[in-house]
Structure formats: structure tokens, C-alpha cells
Amino acid sequence: MIRWGILGCGAVTEVKSGPAxxxxxxxxxxxxxxxxxxxAEDYARRHGVPxxxxxxxxxxxxxxxxxxxxxxxxxxxxxxxxxxxxxxKPVYVEKPMALDAGECTAMLDxxxxxxxxxxxxxxxxxxxxxxxxxxxxxEGAIGQPRRVRVQLHRTLxxxxxxxxxxxxxxxxxxxxxxxxxxxGSHTLDLLDFLLGPVVEASGEARSASGxxxxxxxxxxxFMFPGGIEGSGxxxxxxxxxxxxxxxxGSRGRLSFATFDEAPVVLEAxxxxxxxxxxxxxxxxxxxxxxxxxxLQGRGDCPSTGETAAxxxxxxxxxxxxxxxxxxGASTRAAGPLG
Numbered sequence: 418m419i420r421w422g423i424l425g426c427g428a429v430t431e432v433k434s435g436p437a438x439x440x441x442x443x444x445x446x447x448x449x450x451x452x453x454x455x456x457a458e459d460y461a462r463r464h465g466v467p468x469x470x471x472x473x474x475x476x477x478x479x480x481x482x483x484x485x486x487x488x489x490x491x492x493x494x495x496x497x498x499x500x501x502x503x504x505x506k507p508v509y510v511e512k513p514m515a516l517d518a519g520e521c522t523a524m525l526d527x528x529x530x531x532x533x534x535x536x537x538x539x540x541x542x543x544x545x546x547x548x549x550x551x552x553x554x555x556e557g558a559i560g561q562p563r564r565v566r567v568q569l570h571r572t573l574x575x576x577x578x579x580x581x582x583x584x585x586x587x588x589x590x591x592x593x594x595x596x597x598x599x600x601g602s603h604t605l606d607l608l609d610f611l612l613g614p615v616v617e618a619s620g621e622a623r624s625a626s627g628x629x630x631x632x633x634x635x636x637x638x639f640m641f642p643g644g645i646e647g648s649g650x651x652x653x654x655x656x657x658x659x660x661x662x663x664x665x666g667s668r669g670r671l672s673f674a675t676f677d678e679a680p681v682v683l684e685a686x687x688x689x690x691x692x693x694x695x696x697x698x699x700x701x702x703x704x705x706x707x708x709x710x711x712l713q714g715r716g717d718c719p720s721t722g723e724t725a726a727x728x729x730x731x732x733x734x735x736x737x738x739x740x741x742x743x744x745g746a747s748t749r750a751a752g753p754l755g
Contacts, residue, residue: 419709421509422448422482424473424497425489426460429511434538435464437702438486444709450476473497477504484712487511491598492591495520498535499527509536509708513602514725516593518733521726528722536708536718537725539606541675543703546694549681550664550673551611558683559666562612565647566663567604569675570655571596577628587629589743595631596653597622598732604649604662604675605639606728610719611664612641614727620735626654630743637735 421438423430426449438446447467451457454471461469470476477485477500485501487494487510495515498508508528514537515521528535541547554562576584585591586599609615620637624630635651660674669685680691697703710716 418443418445419712420445420447420481420483421486422446422450422476422479422484423486423488424450424476424501425487425493426451426457427488430460430486430488432699433540434486434488434699434701434705435460437699437705439464440699441702441706441709443713444705448476448479448482474500477501477506482506484509490585490591491516491593495524498524502527502531502533502535505531505533507534507536507712509538509705511538512606512725512728513593513598513732514722514729518726518730521722521729525722525726534711535722536711537720537722538701538704539603539610539720539725539728540701540704541603541607542610542719542724543707544696544700545703546673546681546692546696547607547610549692549694550671553671553681553683554611554664558669559664559671559685560668562641562643562645562664562666564665565608565612565641565645566661566665567608567647567649567651567675568659568661569600569604569650570652570657570659572656572658573626573628573633573654577626580629583629587631587633589631592631594732594736595624595629595633597632597635597651597736600676601635601649601651602728602732605731606720606725607675608641608647608662609724609727609731612645613643615639615641615647615731618731618734620649620738622736622739625652628654632736632739635735639731639735 438444449461449466450470457469484507487497494510498510501508587595618639622632622635625634633653637649639647660677664671673681680693683690707718711718
């Protein structure tokens with residue numbers, strides 16, 4: 418049995434991940450931590466968790482906690498993960514992995530030095546819908562992949578109207594950027610899983626709405642192994658909601674959504690096929706099950722620190738000009754990824 422402790426039992430842990438740690442075979446949630454002691458105690462009571470803490474180091478030191486799930490905002494991912502790894506405990510950390518690629522490197526170094534594994538919650542790598550997409554690509558249903566197009570649009574959330582009380586997801590010092598970092602990272606990581614690591618990336622970003630300092634509009638170009646070209650259009654102050662990924666190949670095309678529960682559609686050979694594959698009730702559970710299997714030595718997890726660090730490096734490359742302009746640093750075009 419892998420006994421888990423959660424650092425940061427916020428909204429993401431209520432349905433998506435906390436119950437997944439309780440329901441995955443061979444897994445148990447035994448402790449939670451939040452700086453607000455009352456809210457930590459309330460979470461533990463509602464979810465039937467035996468112990469709660471208001472101090473991260475106390476949970477990490479708990480001898481009955483075998484592995485640590487870091488579910489706090491990204492600004493604390495690296496320091497908390499590194500402390501847990503150095504304490505000899507495997508870590509599962511929320512996405513994005515960290516604020517930037519430099520922090521990812523520090524986390525990977527700590528994992529390697531401690532001899533403890535590091536996993537990241539890019540859970541779409543284990544969802545049945547996207548495993549179907551991967552299967553179709555691998556079996557040549559569209560021939561040789563040639564081009565990828567991504568479009569994700571959202572209307573401007575009213576929560577961002579008060580500049581004095583912005584949610585952490587659009588505060589770069591806490592999140593690493595805006596909703597492109599928070600949501601766009603899912604698609605970029607999924608494409609890494611489907612087509613291989615991005616080998617080159619660049620982009621332009623801006624705050625078109627002016628509602629918050631982080632980017633809300635991004636246009637990007639990227640390339641996968643074998644010369645597969647990709648382009649992306651993310652806008653979080655749009656007139657309507659749009660969510661589509663298209664992979665064009667030499668003999669057909671696949672389309673699907675990253676977030677919406679839309680069907681996977683294959684158009685090839687003059688035929689159109691579709692598969693409607695719903696998400697599980699606790700969306701992180703399939704990935705959590707692979708994490709537990711890896712820790713028990715009976716399987717592998719598809720989302721590791723190494724794979725997630727690649728996604729953060731792609732984000733850094735796409736946002737390089739925008740971040741440099743915001744900081745007053747000289748701009749430098751992004752290019753090949755190392």
C-alpha cells in the first residue's frame with residue numbers, strides 16, 4: 418500500500434485527484450496539509466483522511482507518509498518537491514511542473530541525487546480518449562503525420578475584473594504565466610505524448626484584454642521529430658469558446674478536444690468515424706494508478722519529471738519574447754530546444 422500525503426489540499430484535490438489517491442488500487446490518502454489549519458482539518462474530515470497538518474515539513478516528516486503529492490500553486494512546486502525528495506519520499510507534483518525550466522532542472526537533480534522518482538500530473542497521458550488518439554496515430558490511420566493545429570479560446574472570466582484580487586492562475590509570480598501556462602501546457606504535453614518531443618518552438622504573446630499582467634493571447638509555432646509542423650492559437654479573451662486539435666496526415670486527419678468531452682473524429686479514405694469516450698469521475702485516477710504501479714514495481718508511469726520538464730521548456734520558448742519585454746530584458750528569439 419502506498420500511503421500518500423497532500424501538500425496543498427485546494428480545489429484540484431476535491432474531485433480530480435484526492436479521491437483518486439483514495440480509490441486507486443494499492444493506494445491510500447493518510448494525511449493532508451494546508452497553511453490554513455481550519456481548512457486542512459475541514460478537508461480531512463470531509464474526505465475521511467486520518468491526519469491533517471498546517472506545516473509542510475511536518476507532513477513530509479510523517480513516518481506513515483510514503484509518498485507526497487504537491488498540489489499547491491506552481492511557485493511552491495520546486496521547493497516543496499525538493500524537500501520531500503531529499504527526505505527520501507517519491508513525489509507526484511501538479512502541472513505545470515514549475516515556474517520555468519531552471520526550476521525543473523533543480524527538481525530533476527534532487528530526484529536523481531535522492532534516488533527517488535518524480536511524477537507530474539499531466540493526466541491526459543492516461544485518459545482513455547487520448548490513448549485512443551495515440552493508438553490511431555501509431556497504427557497509421559492517417560498515414561504519416563504532417564501537421565498539427567491547436568485552437569483554444571475562452572471568453573474573459575469576470576473574476577479577472579478586480580485587478581486587486583486576481584486569482585493565482587493569472588499572476589506570473591505564482592503561476593509562471595497566465596491561462597496559456599495553466600491550460601495550454603496540457604495540450605503541449607499531450608502532443609509530446611502523441612508525436613514525440615518538440616524540437617523547436619517560438620511564439621508571440623500579449624495581454625490583449627489588459628485585465629491582468631500575464632499573457633491572454635498566444636500564437637505559437639513548433640516542430641516535432643520527422644519535420645511534423647505545429648501551430649497554436651490560444652485566446653482567453655475571445656468572443657466564444659473553442660477547443661480543437663487537428664492532426665493532419667498523408668492519408669487523413671484526426672480531430673479532438675483537449676478539455677471538452679467532444680468525440681475523437683477520424684476522416685480518412687472517404688470515411689468518417691468517431692469515438693465518444695467519457696472521462697472517469699475522478700479524472701486523475703488513471704494516471705494515479707500508473708504512479709502507484711510504478712512505485713510498487715509493477716508498471717510504468719507515462720508522465721515523469723523528464724517528460725514534464727520538456728513541456729515547461731516549450732512554454733519558456735514560446736513566451737520568451739513576452740517575458741523579456743515584461744522584465745525589460747533584451748529580446749531573444751526562441752529556437753531549437755536542448
